Amino acid sequence: MNKLFGTDGVRGTANTSPMTAEMALRIGAAVGRYFRRDGHAVHRVVIGKDTRLSGYMFENALTAGLTSTGMNVLLLGPVPTPAVGLLTRSMRADLGVMISASHNPAEDNGIKFFGPDGFKLSDAVEAEIEALVAAGVDPVAAPNIGRAKRIDDGRFRYVERVKSSFSRQMNLDGLKVVVDCANGAAYRVAPAALWELGATVIPVGTTPTGHNINKGCGSMHPQTAAEAVVAHGADVGICLDGDADRVILLDEKGNIGNGDQFMGLMAARWAAEDRLKGGALVATVMSNLGLERYLQGKGVGLERTSVGDRYVVERMRAGGFNLGGEQSGHIVMTDFATTGDGLMAGLQFLAAMIETGKPASEVMHVFEPVPQLLKNVRYTAGQAPLELKSVQAAIAEAEAQLTGNGRLLIRKSGTEPLIRVMAESEDEGVLNASVDHVVNAVQSAVVS
Secondary structure, eight states: OOOOOBTTBEEEETTBTTBSHHHHHHHHHHHHHHHOOTTOSOOEEEEEEOSOTTHHHHHHHHHHHHHHTTOEEEEEEEOOHHHHHHHHHHTTOSEEEEEOOTTSOTTEEEEEEEOTTSSBOOHHHHHHHHHHHHHOOOOOOGGGOOOEEEOSSHHHHHHHHHHHTSOTTOOOTTOEEEEEOTTSTTTTHHHHHHHHTTOEEEEESOOOOSSOTTSSOSTTOTHHHHHHHHHHTOSEEEEEOTTSSBEEEEOTTOOEEOHHHHHHHHHHHHHHTTOOGGGEEEEETTSOHHHHHHHHHTTOEEEEEOSSHHHHHHHHHHHTOOEEEOTTSBEEETTTOSSOOHHHHHHHHHHHHHHHTOOHHHHHOOSOOOOEEEEEEEOOTTOOGGGSHHHHHHHHHHHHHHTTTEEEEEEEOSSSSEEEEEEEESOHHHHHHHHHHHHHHHHHHHHO
16 A cells, blocks of 8 residues: 555545545544544544535545544534644544645545644654554444534634634724635634624635635635735735635735745744744745844744644644744644644734734735745656656756755655755846756656
């Protein structure tokens, strides 16, 4: 069996291996058996999902697998990924499951897991679950089969938790906020939380059909929300992705601020307020060199990890840090949540606007990024272009071009069959030449 788990759980095109109903049933049985606690009479798992059509299929298959091992299943329906982390812990569950492919198109889906502490599973635990999937799991005796129950108030519990991260001394009265929910998991909770805090809310991407998640909207396509910000004269735009664990911000002019700018803002603010634990921000190798230089000027460290918010969180927990994230908009604030939470991050940005009395355009832009170029090359299953000598030679040549003048990062995506080629350099000629050189080599390898 091929490796199941990628950067963020199991992911792929629905009804295509590994994202089939049969595999979901096997995964449910394996993870249910792994998390059953000997000596405990009750075993509980919460399951949330986004708005993809295939979510119904995977919800049912996972429920069958989990109940076959004696797990009682609590079905939350469409809720953001961070809500599953929160409710796993608050409902004293043994396990949390989120059915989502995050920012991917509607045809894809995925399954990610949270342990009883509300944090995502480690590589070691995922490896043990994969072994159980491969070996098969014996079901419990008929009298011990678990039950399934729908929980209607999960999203309301989450809204209250989100609001509690926003100072009680503040409200959003007088602020006009565009919130783009990507026709995804936050389509009800995000507008509700903002409205309850006093904002005038202009909702975008809040009419899911099962087929339109992330389609022309959300954090992957912020232009739609940007147009709404300008058209309605809004103060700010908050763009979430399909499962609402990441955010892209828009100022009052419709300009985009990515995760690096937000992390720079919050790290500097928290450091000045003596709230930044460990004196450092945790970010991935993708974060801009300009962010690193900005933080150095503020006396704040930068801890880099592999790509994936799970690795960011692991480093945060190991080092006692409380702020981390990714350039793509995953923002992790462990004072409030166990995983990336786009809505909470958006609220923290609004708090900064209120406290400074400045418009979003002034609050959002805290450093000048070093020019960065990212290109993706798609490949098919079974290909390994990065192992070819021609590609390795091109990478070495590009690295030599950038020596002393930038950096090069080549990696396989953990969620899609893509080779990502990223470089940074203040010399844009060198930047373009180095990236194109590697991209061409990878494309030739894929074609051949």
